[in-house]
Amino acid sequence: MALDVRVVSPDRVVFEGEASSIVAPAWDGRLGILSGHAPLVTLLGAGExxxxxxxxxxxxxxxxxxxLKVDRDVVTVLTEYAADVPPxxxxxxxxxxAEDVVE
Amino acid sequence: MAGAREVKRRIKSVENTRQITRTMELVATSKLKRATDRVHAARPYANALQEIVGGLYSSEFSEKYPILRRPEHVRRAAVLLLTANRGLAGAFNANLIKHARNLLEELSDKGIETELHVAGKKGIAYFRFRGEKMLTERLDISDYPSIEDAESVVGPIRDRFADGDVDAVYLVSSEFRSAMSTPPRTFELLPVKPRGEASSSDAYILSPSGDMILGRLLPAYIRNTVYTAMVENAAAEQGARRTAMKSATDNAGDMLEYLTRTYNRARQAQITQEIAEIVGGAASLE
Incomplete structure (x- = not known):
């Protein structure tokens, strides 16, 4: 089973295809996703x-x-910045x- | 005979005009190509963002973030109008301005105060001529607007909404259906209306939390909506200009055909007259 991945920035589709696993920079640290992951929507931070x-x-x-959104092995990454080099x-x-998150 | 020379001069002038309109048509065609590519490139992000925002949106979040507030009573509304910086695009700018004016009138009829924000020289020139006050006047948006342009245009208006200075924000721009069909439309930017299917956020793990994600995504969503509208507007402008210049070129061609016929007729008449004069002169000598 593979993940169906789309990485999209405002002016182009950066990546579209299959992946066996993804490691993404979520807002609170690096987040790994494999096939069969529970449905998830999370904010992204900055990183690789x-x-x-x-x-x-x-x-x-x-x-x-x-x-980043995961739904039935379909991963959509919407990012404001995407390139080979860091911004x-x-x-x-x-x-x-973290203090904004705590209610 | 003066007629032939006069017609000849007009033919020259129409030929020059046709050359200019044809060049403008070609320039618009190549710009349209690039602008259309940008419209298509911007769609995947816009659609995906809309889907996520629509899926997360639920009315319980409304009060936590000012950007999500939904005023019960609209006292004051902002209208953001996008026009072109240049004319010679048929009725493109006039349509947009008319559309915005109708919207402003409609709002005032409902007793809503209005404020106007305009990007594009043509719209600014019109409202300045009418002596109407504009809170934003932007002339620096190029034929290929960027996401930063969109942010700098809509950012202050978004803040005004969040601060409660305005209760609604409308966007007037051209919809790019095709190069031939670019009707003006009004889009209700704020307050954000949930679209698509009803909230399905229960099924998702939301990190850090639904309202936090929305609070972050909505500014991006609004900026991107304006960006998409700007890109579409730029493409629509080029499409309208190409159509206008094509018909101008065609009309110049028709006119040339008519003028050439008139010229030939005048020339023939002149020759006939000259022969008649010579024959008449010779006859009188006999």
Whole structure:
């Protein structure tokens, strides 16, 4: 079983294809996703997104801010920034403070 | 005979005009191509974002984040109008301006105060001429608007909504159905209306929490909606200009055909007259 992955930034589709696993920079740390993951929506922080291809090999991009959604092995990553190099400045939207989360 | 020379001069002038309109048509065609590519490139993100926001949205969140507030009574509304910086695009700008004016009138009839934000030289020139006050006047949006342009245009308006200065925000821009069909439309930007299927967020693990995600995503959603509208508007402008310039070129062609016929007729008449004069002159000598 493989994950169906789409990584989309505002002006292009960065990646579309299958992956056996993903490690994404969620707002509170790195988050690994394998096939069969529970449905999830999480905010993204800034960092490297790694994808392992089912046939071997891997891909990685730098992303910052946005959201990641997992639903029945379909992973959608919406990010404001996606490129081979990290952004010069981490967007404010990528920083979530723990104290904002605690109610 | 002066007629032939006069017609010849007009033919020259129409030929020059046709050359200009044809060049503009070609320029618009190539810009349209690039602008259309950008419209298509922006769609996957817009659709996916809309789907996620729509799925998360539920009315319980409304009060926690100012951006999510849903005023019961609208006292003041902001209208953001996107027009082109350049004319010679047929009725493109006029349609947008008319649409915005109708919206403003409609709102005032309901007793809602309005404020106007305009991007694009043509819209600004119109409302300035009418002596209407604009809170935003933006002339610096290029033919290929960026996400930063969208943020700088809508950011202050979004803040005004969050602060409670306005209770509704409307966006007037052109919908890019195709290069030939670009009707103006009004989009209700704020308050955010949930669309798509009803809230299905119960089934998801939400990290850190539903309202927190929405509070972060909504500004991006609004910015992206404006970005998409700007990109579509830019493509629509090029489409409208191409259509207008194509018909101008065609009309110039028709006119040239008519003028050439008139010229030939005048020339023939001149020759006939000259022969008649010579024959008449020779006859009088006999």
């Amino acid at each position: 997104l790694n994808l392992d291809r089912p046939g071997g090999g891997s891909d990685s991009f730098h992303v910052a801010a946005g959201v 010069e400045e981490i967007p404010a939207a990528a920083i979530v403070f």
